Amino acid sequence: MDTHKFFVEKMRFHLKEQDTLVFVGWFFDGSTKEHSIKAYLDNRELPLTVQVNRGAEVRQKYIRSINEIEEEVVGIIKLPPDWRNGRRVTLMAAYREEYKKSYAISTAKLGRLENEVSYYVENCHREGSQITVTGWCMSAGDIKLELLDGSRQPISEKVEHYYRKDLLSVFPECDKEAKPGFLVQGTAAGGQSGPFYLEMRGAKNHSRTRLTKWDEGTKLQYVIEKAGDTVRYLERNGISATAYKIKSKLTHKEGNTYENWRAKYLPAPEELQRQREDIFETEPLFSLVVPLYKTKPQYLREMIDSVTAQTYGNWELCMALAASGEEDAALISILEEYAGRDARIGYQVLPENGGIAENTNAALAMASGDYLVPVDHDDLVPENALYEFASAIRRDDAIDMLYSDEDKVSMDGRHFFEPHFKPDFDLDLLCSVNYICHLLAVRKDVAERAGSYQSAFDGAQDLDFILRCSEQAKKIYHVPKILYHWRCHMDSTASNPESKLYAFEAGRRAIEEHYRRLGIPARVENASFYGMYRTVYEWKEEPLVSIIIPNKDHAEDLKLCLDSIFTKSDYRNFEVVIVENNSTEPETFAYYKELEAGHENVRVVYYEGGFNYSKINNFGAAACRGDYFLLLNNDTEMIDGGCIREMLGYCMREDVGSVGAKLLYADDTIQHAGVILGFGGTAGHAFIGKSRYDTGYFGRILCAQDYSAVTAACMMTKREAFEAVGGMTEELAVAFNDVDYCLKVRKHGWLVVYDPYAEMHHYESKSRGYEDSPEKVERFNGEVEILLSRWRDQIEQGDPYYNPNLTLDNSDFSLRR
Numbered sequence: 001m002d003t004h005k006f007f008v009e010k011m012r013f014h015l016k017e018q019d020t021l022v023f024v025g026w027f028f029d030g031s032t033k034e035h036s037i038k039a040y041l042d043n044r045e046l047p048l049t050v051q052v053n054r055g056a057e058v059r060q061k062y063i064r065s066i067n068e069i070e071e072e073v074v075g076i077i078k079l080p081p082d083w084r085n086g087r088r089v090t091l092m093a094a095y096r097e098e099y100k101k102s103y104a105i106s107t108a109k110l111g112r113l114e115n116e117v118s119y120y121v122e123n124c125h126r127e128g129s130q131i132t133v134t135g136w137c138m139s140a141g142d143i144k145l146e147l148l149d150g151s152r153q154p155i156s157e158k159v160e161h162y163y164r165k166d167l168l169s170v171f172p173e174c175d176k177e178a179k180p181g182f183l184v185q186g187t188a189a190g191g192q193s194g195p196f197y198l199e200m201r202g203a204k205n206h207s208r209t210r211l212t213k214w215d216e217g218t219k220l221q222y223v224i225e226k227a228g229d230t231v232r233y234l235e236r237n238g239i240s241a242t243a244y245k246i247k248s249k250l251t252h253k254e255g256n257t258y259e260n261w262r263a264k265y266l267p268a269p270e271e272l273q274r275q276r277e278d279i280f281e282t283e284p285l286f287s288l289v290v291p292l293y294k295t296k297p298q299y300l301r302e303m304i305d306s307v308t309a310q311t312y313g314n315w316e317l318c319m320a321l322a323a324s325g326e327e328d329a330a331l332i333s334i335l336e337e338y339a340g341r342d343a344r345i346g347y348q349v350l351p352e353n354g355g356i357a358e359n360t361n362a363a364l365a366m367a368s369g370d371y372l373v374p375v376d377h378d379d380l381v382p383e384n385a386l387y388e389f390a391s392a393i394r395r396d397d398a399i400d401m402l403y404s405d406e407d408k409v410s411m412d413g414r415h416f417f418e419p420h421f422k423p424d425f426d427l428d429l430l431c432s433v434n435y436i437c438h439l440l441a442v443r444k445d446v447a448e449r450a451g452s453y454q455s456a457f458d459g460a461q462d463l464d465f466i467l468r469c470s471e472q473a474k475k476i477y478h479v480p481k482i483l484y485h486w487r488c489h490m491d492s493t494a495s496n497p498e499s500k501l502y503a504f505e506a507g508r509r510a511i512e513e514h515y516r517r518l519g520i521p522a523r524v525e526n527a528s529f530y531g532m533y534r535t536v537y538e539w540k541e542e543p544l545v546s547i548i549i550p551n552k553d554h555a556e557d558l559k560l561c562l563d564s565i566f567t568k569s570d571y572r573n574f575e576v577v578i579v580e581n582n583s584t585e586p587e588t589f590a591y592y593k594e595l596e597a598g599h600e601n602v603r604v605v606y607y608e609g610g611f612n613y614s615k616i617n618n619f620g621a622a623a624c625r626g627d628y629f630l631l632l633n634n635d636t637e638m639i640d641g642g643c644i645r646e647m648l649g650y651c652m653r654e655d656v657g658s659v660g661a662k663l664l665y666a667d668d669t670i671q672h673a674g675v676i677l678g679f680g681g682t683a684g685h686a687f688i689g690k691s692r693y694d695t696g697y698f699g700r701i702l703c704a705q706d707y708s709a710v711t712a713a714c715m716m717t718k719r720e721a722f723e724a725v726g727g728m729t730e731e732l733a734v735a736f737n738d739v740d741y742c743l744k745v746r747k748h749g750w751l752v753v754y755d756p757y758a759e760m761h762h763y764e765s766k767s768r769g770y771e772d773s774p775e776k777v778e779r780f781n782g783e784v785e786i787l788l789s790r791w792r793d794q795i796e797q798g799d800p801y802y803n804p805n806l807t808l809d810n811s812d813f814s815l816r817r
Helices: 056-061 107-113 219-225 226-250 253-265 269-277 295-308 326-340 356-363 386-396 443-451 461-471 495-520 555-566 586-597 612-624 643-651 719-724 735-747 774-796
Strands: 006-013 019-026 035-041 044-046 048-055 073-080 086-093 098-106 118-127 130-138 144-148 157-161 181-187 197-200 206-211 288-292 315-322 345-350 371-374 399-407 416-420 440-443 476-487 524-527 533-537 545-551 574-580 604-608 627-633 636-638 658-665 671-673 675-677 681-687 714-718 751-762
Touching: 006 086, 006 098, 006 107, 019 086, 035 048, 086 107, 098 107, 098 533, 118 197, 118 206, 130 144, 130 197, 130 206, 144 157, 144 181, 226 545, 226 774, 253 416, 288 295, 288 356, 288 386, 295 315, 295 326, 315 356, 326 345, 345 356, 345 719, 356 461, 371 443, 440 443, 440 461, 440 751, 443 461, 476 612, 495 524, 495 533, 495 612, 533 643, 545 555, 545 612, 555 574, 555 586, 555 636, 574 586, 574 612, 586 604, 627 643, 643 658, 643 714, 643 751, 658 735, 671 681, 675 735, 675 774, 714 719, 714 735, 714 751, 735 751, 735 774
Parallel strands: 288 315, 288 371, 315 345, 399 476, 545 574, 545 627, 574 604, 658 751
Antiparallel strands: 006 019, 019 073, 035 044, 035 086, 048 073, 086 098, 118 130, 130 181, 144 197, 157 181, 197 206, 371 440, 399 416, 399 440, 524 533, 627 714, 636 751, 658 671, 658 714, 675 681
């Protein structure tokens, strides 16, 4: 397949301008670099303007694509008034000016398209007689949505519209306050099996689409049902693009891999029986607290059944049902049934719905256990969950909080997907995204000191509660096993994030309150993805930062590095200490003189020995006046002016010793986004080779977080920490000295933080060359042995900021085989 071909995702008419087409698409190689597009009506070239969207939101949109698409093209074509007399509109796409046909549509089809509503049905689901449809539709004016039965009779009972930020980039002409997202619900009378339709009617346009039930277990059936679309797609885009599209639908790598993983690693029946027979000298009582409100009876039964099936028996289930009307009678009957069968199950009926926080507090008030375990009313708890928690407490009874890994389960409870294998406790990651969620257990006295759930944070009440409990807990333990199944609703936050903006705002405020309680001057902003947050520190002090740059020749690289700092940095209280080492080119020394003459804050110091990165940086540090050192390679270039201030914000915290940046190769792929112990048998960079705009595993590329190590190609560290650990280990001349340094810093009790908002280009190995000679390979192998001799236990135990269920064979956080 031609990797430079342009792929048209959508062709439509402009919402407001007559005789104007808008298309959305992307190149198969994911980038617009050296690409161009032209539009024709038959042989007549048409006026075309192009907008390129890039960034995290584009990566999120195409995250399921087997291509790594980092740039999306939105084109606007102006048609002539007589376009209907033509035959065909064609897009020609070029790579390095070699144009090829990429897309064509007849004017007859355009005529039909002119009267259609732009829409997309994202989900349709039937549960009993209730049908729910979600998606979006766009028009110049208001659109009436109607759910129709097989007789084309309206059956809609509920229609909601909501904001969709993701559509603004591909509908640039739409009103910024528009609410194109929709949720439509209706009831099929008399148990009708379908078909069902969604009708969208505007002032000048109208569309009706037949709804097809999505069956997760039979993906091939879905593609067959869409055969008509496939034929039309084939006509427009060719066989290669169509084969690619079908492959994307049929092969869901993560899903298939996770099913295999579950079959291999889930506890066998024999293990579950062994757990049931295990005897604990001390049995902590777990109080599972569940607020109920408009819970579907089937889900309530399944949730309770998952608790009663636990292999560990010392638990109680505390449920508080908030009044919701006629639906309560069926739920109360179920609760009475289960409570009558098992004395460990209790419930109360609340006179009114007080909101999620107050309803949870009512369930908490019923708890008498040693540990409180919040559970959502329709989720599932695997049989071994409480046993694993009890076993961890048996090994260490000082544990105050525990949490586990989790996955998602389909509405019918049959399919498990999107496993979230988490790191050990990481407060900086928690302040970037609520990665803990479920399953969580908190010692009751810790929860009492932290305080109850707060209604002011409804929507993010769990994040607020976890943060407050973490402030009180002395020991937080992570069980690296899937011990919670989160039922994934099609109308959940994950499917419709804009409908829960209040929850994301509540999360932002919860984190700000956390900083306020700790006395840390910081504000919290919403990040580029919903549910992710960015911390901006607001320290009053602006301490001197000493930038240490080892250098040998390559004056042009050094100049690029320093020019980017001098011209871009918004933090000005810095000095530059260049450590000259064995340069031979006259222009290098001429540049040194130019620098020192032109900048009072630049000094060149001379290290006379052979190349040893550790010794050179130690030598440079001895010449520094600042309280913070920024170790920086000479082949780097600052991208954003806030880089130094960003890193300093974290480094000025008392508990932080070192901070690393997000480093990119020249082609904007990732060179460094943290270091993982165990990669390659020693340590390696996370997400290497991924796009700058990729999100990474559960957004970790985008999140500030703690790591075991970061690269010293751009690493800020406290002078206090540098001196406390004795600087860099000089036996490690080239490799792993930064890993070793960070591990020493952590051993002394400081954290090492990765800051994704500090971005630099790193043109790696330009100035010193690659590790490709026999002598360099021998030296590298020797330094591997030195690292292992110093940190073998830590490496073999596994990186606390990784997860033993993830592979060490590559850097993308994929599942262990």
